[in-house]
Amino acid sequence: MRKASNALLMSILLGTILLVPGKSMRYTAPTPAQRLAAIGPTAGLPEALRRALEPRDDFQPMAEPGPSDWLANHPEAGQTFDRFVRSRPNRPDKHRSKIYLQPLGSFDEGEGASLEQMRRFTAAFFMMEVVVLPPSGQAQHHLTSRRNPYTGQIQLLTSDILKLLVTQVPEDAFALLGITMSDLYPDPSCNFVFGQASPRDRVGVYSFARYDPRFYGEALSARSHKLMLRRSCKVLAHETGHMFGIDHCVWFRCLMNGSNHLAESDARPLHLCPVDLRKLQWSIGFDVVKRYRRLLHFNRQEGFEDEAQWLDKRLRFIAPPERDSHTR
Ligand SMILES: [Zn+2]
Numbered sequence: 001m002r003k004a005s006n007a008l009l010m011s012i013l014l015g016t017i018l019l020v021p022g023k024s025m026r027y028t029a030p031t032p033a034q035r036l037a038a039i040g041p042t043a044g045l046p047e048a049l050r051r052a053l054e055p056r057d058d059f060q061p062m063a064e065p066g067p068s069d070w071l072a073n074h075p076e077a078g079q080t081f082d083r084f085v086r087s088r089p090n091r092p093d094k095h096r097s098k099i100y101l102q103p104l105g106s107f108d109e110g111e112g113a114s115l116e117q118m119r120r121f122t123a124a125f126f127m128m129e130v131v132v133l134p135p136s137g138q139a140q141h142h143l144t145s146r147r148n149p150y151t152g153q154i155q156l157l158t159s160d161i162l163k164l165l166v167t168q169v170p171e172d173a174f175a176l177l178g179i180t181m182s183d184l185y186p187d188p189s190c191n192f193v194f195g196q197a198s199p200r201d202r203v204g205v206y207s208f209a210r211y212d213p214r215f216y217g218e219a220l221s222a223r224s225h226k227l228m229l230r231r232s233c234k235v236l237a238h239e240t241g242h243m244f245g246i247d248h249c250v251w252f253r254c255l256m257n258g259s260n261h262l263a264e265s266d267a268r269p270l271h272l273c274p275v276d277l278r279k280l281q282w283s284i285g286f287d288v289v290k291r292y293r294r295l296l297h298f299n300r301q302e303g304f305e306d307e308a309q310w311l312d313k314r315l316r317f318i319a320p321p322e323r324d325s326h327t328r
C-alpha cells in the first residue's frame with residue numbers, strides 16, 4: 001500500500017518545477033550489476049523478448065547529473081521491474097483497452113505537431129488503439145485560469161481539468177489524457193507544471209505550450225515542426241508511461257528519465273531502456289519485434305533518422321532476418 005500511494009504522489013508531482021533542492025539524499029549512478037538486477041532474470045522468456053532486454057552497448061548508463069538536472073534536485077531511488085510488478089499498477093485488459101486523447105482548446109495543425117501524427121506515434125509506442133476525441137473548448141467548462149505574472153501567458157488550473165476528465169472517462173478507456181497548447185499550473189503558489197496525472201483515476205493532462213519555440217518569443221523556423229513533433233511525442237509517451245505505473249528511470253538514459261529543464265528533456269531518447277521496456281511489455285503484452293518495426297516506420301516517415309537507425313540496429317540484433325519466422 002505504501003508503494004502504491006508513493007507512486008500516486010510521485011506521478012501527481014511529475015514535471016512540477018520545484019525550486020527547493022532535495023537535501024535528504026544524493027543520487028549515485030547505479031553499477032552495471034544493479035542495472036542488470038533492475039531488469040531482473042530473463043531466462044524462460046520468449047527469445048525475442050529476452051534479446052530485447054539485453055542492454056549490450058545500445059543503452060547508455062545514466063551519468064552523474066549536472067547541478068540543475070532532475071536527479072541532482074530530485075534524487076530518486078529507482079523502480080526495478082520487480083518493484084513495479086509488486087506495486088500492482090493498472091493494466092489494460094479487454095474491457096479497458098483504448099487510450100483516448102482529449103484535445104483541450106485549439107491546436108495549430110499547420111505549425112505544431114498534428115493530432116494525427118501524435119495518435120499514430122502513441123498507437124505504435126503502446127501497441128494499443130488510440131482515439132483522438134473532438135477538441136473541447138475551455139470556456140464552456142468553466143476551467144479556472146490565470147495570467148502568469150512572469151510570462152504574461154494564460155494558464156489553466158490542472159486540478160479543474162482532472163476533475164472534468166474524471167467525469168468523462170469512456171467505458172473502454174485504459175486512460176483519458178487531456179492534451180493542450182495552453183500552459184498549466186497546479187496551484188496558485190506554483191509557477192507552472194508540464195502536466196499532472198492521477199493514474200488510479202486513469203486521467204492525466206499534459207501541455208505542449210513550453211515545447212513550442214513561440215512560447216519563448218522565438219520565431220518558427222524550418223526545423224520547428226519536426227522539433228515540436230518530437231517533443232510532443234516524447235512528452236506523450238513519457239507521461240502516458242506514468243499512467244501505467246512506471247516511475248522515473250535512474251538506470252539508463254531513457255525516455256522515462258525525469259527532466260528539470262527543456263535541454264534535459266530534449267536530450268532524452270525517444271525509446272525505453274530494457275527495465276522500462278520490460279514493464280510496459282508485461283503490462284500490455286505486445287510483441288516487441290512488431291512494436292519496434294512500427295516505431296521504425298513512424299520514425300522514418302517523420303525523418304527522425306537517429307531514432308530510426310537505433311531501432312534498425314536493435315531489430316537486427318533481436319530478430320535477424322533468418323530467425324524472423326521463429327520470433328513472436
Ligand atoms: Zn515524468
Ligand SMILES: [Zn+2]
Pocket residue numbers: 249250251252253254255256257272273274275276
Ligand atoms: Zn528506463
